[in-house]
Amino acid sequence: xxxxxxxxxxxxxxxxxxxxxxxxxxxxxxxxxxxxxxxxxxxxxxxxxxxxxxxxxxxxxxxxxxxxxxxxxxxxxxxxxxxxxxxxxxxxxxxxxxxxxxxxxxxxxxxxxxxxxxxxxxxxxxxxxxxxxxxxxxxxxxxxxxxxxxxxxxxxxxxxxxxxxxxxxxxxxxxxxxxxxxxxxxxxxxxxxxxxxxxxxxxxxxxxxxxxxxxxxxxxxxxxxxxxxxxxxxxxxxxxxxxxxxxxxxxxxxxxxxxxxxxxxxxxxxxxxxxxxxxxxxxxxxxxxxxxxxxxxxxxxxxxxxxxxxxxxxxxxxxxxxxxxxxxxxxxxxxxxxxxxxxxxxxxxxxxxxxxxxxxxxxxxxxxxxxxxxxxxxxxxxxxxxxxxxxxxxxxxxxxxxxxxxxxxxxxxxxxxxxxxxxxxxxxxxxxxxxxxxxxxxxxxxxxxxxxxxxxxxxxxxxxxxxxxxxxxxxxx
Numbered sequence: 001x002x003x004x005x006x007x008x009x010x011x012x013x014x015x016x017x018x019x020x021x022x023x024x025x026x027x028x029x030x031x032x033x034x035x036x037x038x039x040x041x042x043x044x045x046x047x048x049x050x051x052x053x054x055x056x057x058x059x060x061x062x063x064x065x066x067x068x069x070x071x072x073x074x075x076x077x078x079x080x081x082x083x084x085x086x087x088x089x090x091x092x093x094x095x096x097x098x099x100x101x102x103x104x105x106x107x108x109x110x111x112x113x114x115x116x117x118x119x120x121x122x123x124x125x126x127x128x129x130x131x132x133x134x135x136x137x138x139x140x141x142x143x144x145x146x147x148x149x150x151x152x153x154x155x156x157x158x159x160x161x162x163x164x165x166x167x168x169x170x171x172x173x174x175x176x177x178x179x180x181x182x183x184x185x186x187x188x189x190x191x192x193x194x195x196x197x198x199x200x201x202x203x204x205x206x207x208x209x210x211x212x213x214x215x216x217x218x219x220x221x222x223x224x225x226x227x228x229x230x231x232x233x234x235x236x237x238x239x240x241x242x243x244x245x246x247x248x249x250x251x252x253x254x255x256x257x258x259x260x261x262x263x264x265x266x267x268x269x270x271x272x273x274x275x276x277x278x279x280x281x282x283x284x285x286x287x288x289x290x291x292x293x294x295x296x297x298x299x300x301x302x303x304x305x306x307x308x309x310x311x312x313x314x315x316x317x318x319x320x321x322x323x324x325x326x327x328x329x330x331x332x333x334x335x336x337x338x339x340x341x342x343x344x345x346x347x348x349x350x351x352x353x354x355x356x357x358x359x360x361x362x363x364x365x366x367x368x369x370x371x372x373x374x375x376x377x378x379x380x381x382x383x384x385x386x387x388x389x390x391x392x393x394x395x396x397x398x399x400x401x402x403x404x405x406x407x408x409x410x411x412x413x414x415x416x417x418x419x420x421x422x423x424x425x426x427x428x429x430x431x432x433x434x435x436x437x438x439x440x441x442x443x444x445x446x447x448x449x450x451x452x453x454x455x456x457x458x459x460x461x462x463x464x465x466x467x468x469x470x471x472x473x474x475x476x477x
Contacts, residue, residue, distance in 0.1 A: 003029035003052055005155065006060045006070040008083065010037050013127070014073030015045075016134035017100065017159070022050035024158040029053070031060045057087055067094040069152065071125075076103040084111060093119030096148050100127045102265055105179035105186060108143065109356075112178040121148035124178070126185020128373035129161065137161035139373035140172035141188070141365075143181025143358075149174045161372025171368040176358030183272075183352055184365060187345045190269025190283040192375050193262075194341035194429060197286035199237055201427035202334050205416065209423050210323060214251035218242045220327060228335055228405075231377030260290040269348070276351045279440075280344040281432040282337070289428050309424060326419070329412030336409035337433035342383060343396035344436065350394070363387035397440055406437065 007018045010032040018041075021028040031054045032038045042053050054060040061068065068091060072083060080099055087097070097115065099108065099122070108124030115122040126141030127134065140160050142149055157170040175181045206212045206220070221238035225231070243252040266287045273280040292299075318326065346362055353360035366384040370376055386399035396402060417434050420427045439445060451462040452473075461470040 001027060001052075002063055002065045003027040004065055004069070005029070006031065006054070006064050006068065007073060008032070008057075008060070008070060008087075009073035010041050011073065012131045013100075013134050014071075015041055016131050017071070017073060017127070017138075018051065019045055019048070020135050020137070020159045021155070022048045025050055026155055026158065027052070029060055029063055031055070031057060057090060061087075061090045066092070067096060067151070068092075069096045069098065069155075071098045071100050073100050076101045077107075080107070080111070084115070088115065088118065088120065091118075091120060094121070096121040096123060096144075096151065098123040098125050098142075098152070099182075100125050102126075102185065102189075102263065103182050104268060105143075105183040107179075108182045109179040112144075121145060122178075123148055123152070124180075124182040126175075126181050126188065128185060128188055128369075130374065133161065133372050137171070137372050139368050139371065139376070141175050141181040141184045141368065142172065143175045143177065143179055143183070145177060146174060160368075161376075163367065163370040169367070171370065171372045173361075173364045173368050175365070176353070176356075176360055179356070180353075180358040180360065183356075183358075184349060184360065186265050186268050186272070187349050187352075188369065188373065188375065189265035190280070190287075190348075191342055191345040193266035193269075193286040193290070194283045194344070194433075195231075195233055195338060195375055197289050197429040198282075198334055198337050198341065198433070199233060200289075201420075201430045202330050203237070204425055204427060205326075205330060205420055208425050209419060210318065210326065214241045214253060224331055224334075227331075228379065229331065229338075229377075231379065232374060233377075257296070258293055259296050260293045262287070262290050266290075269345075272352065273344075273348050276348065276355060278344075278348045278351050279436065280348055281436050282341045282429050283344055285428040285432040326416070329416050332405075332409035333413040333416045333430060336406050336413050336437070337430050338379065339396060339402050339406060340433040340436050341429070342379075346383075346387075347395050362393075395440070397437070410437075 004027045005021060006029045007014060008031050010030060018028050018030050027050050029052045030038060030041065035055050038053050038055065045051060054063060072080060074080060074083060080101065080103060084097070097120065103124060105124065112122040112124065121144060123142050123144035125143065127138050129138035137160055140156050142152065142156065156172045161171040163169045163171055175184050203217065206217050218238045218241035221234055221241065225234045225238060241251065241253060244250065245252050245255045248255060266283065270280060270284040270287050273284070349360050349362065352358065363384045366380045366387065370380045382401055383396065386396065386401050387393060390399065393399065413434055417427065417431045454460040455462050455472055456475045459472055461472045464471055
């Protein structure tokens, strides 16, 4: 029987996606460079009649329905190019190759153009949700021609996560041409970095300012997950804080080394923001926070050098009333900072859409993030509604809905960041989001001083507030 789709790469994500396809009665033919992995996969899951194995690329290609559809679930970068160099000579015009890895969007744009020269379709598809999402339903972000998407849509809708209370709205939509899908997935991950760091900052204040134990913190996060902060990340934070280490009996968070790793998509987001001239300070600070965490030995030494500074920090205990107020401030602060982090990500996507001609639809993008992906949250319904109701909205800070929350949270947000600074506690994401909000909502900033400096030392000229044109001043008279 000829298969509906081929899949190359049986690491965890590829294996789970193949099972997802088969579980939806889509005849799937798999190939892996290492035959032993294919054999093991078939031993484990081959009882599903919709799963078949191929042991060469030629066998894979020969046993697929035309036009052929093949998903690559392999390591991003050079391996994708190497596979395309081997695979495409076996294909025909009209065939579709889908890259489901975390490829850099510029690579996807290049590959799309290259395959188009041969009459083939290339799809750069963001797949979010990790291994569980791949198996049970991911959020999918395909970037390709509309012609290719129409052919793939029924299959992608079938295997994607489902949103809405009735669980019937597929978390997939047409994103845009060439690299649009991988770009949106990249920004999703950048927002994810920020979201996670915001939570980590709040944890820091709970632990090192309020002196809360892990179980007590877990109760607070559980409670917060019932309101506007309801999300996968808040939910798992509560679960993480409850988990005990089997060996020591201590909370797991207390035995995990405070050194965070990354795979690069957050860094790519910041690089793109710098290239396009878009302010994404909270996303970028989240990337820097992971970099800072790797300086473990230096941090240990510097803690000794500056040990005396801890004695100057105010360490007064909080009354129950003060503690309750600070926790309420923290809840409002996290929500407000989250709005700003997402505003930065959507603003970046809007600029990229104009730059690359993608026509990204922000309301649709936020809808497909409501389930299946790591940043899935109740909050995204309101994001989608805001973009749908206020067409052409330049930034989420203009949302009438979120403006009320930002106004409400601003005073407590300032108190939280000030208290953290007073106590010598670093909260880079919370503080950068606050600066972003304050800068964006201020009509008269301080760039006039910067322009005067530039004109002073480099005669770069400046504009005036009272008349049109460019001007230069002879500063040394």
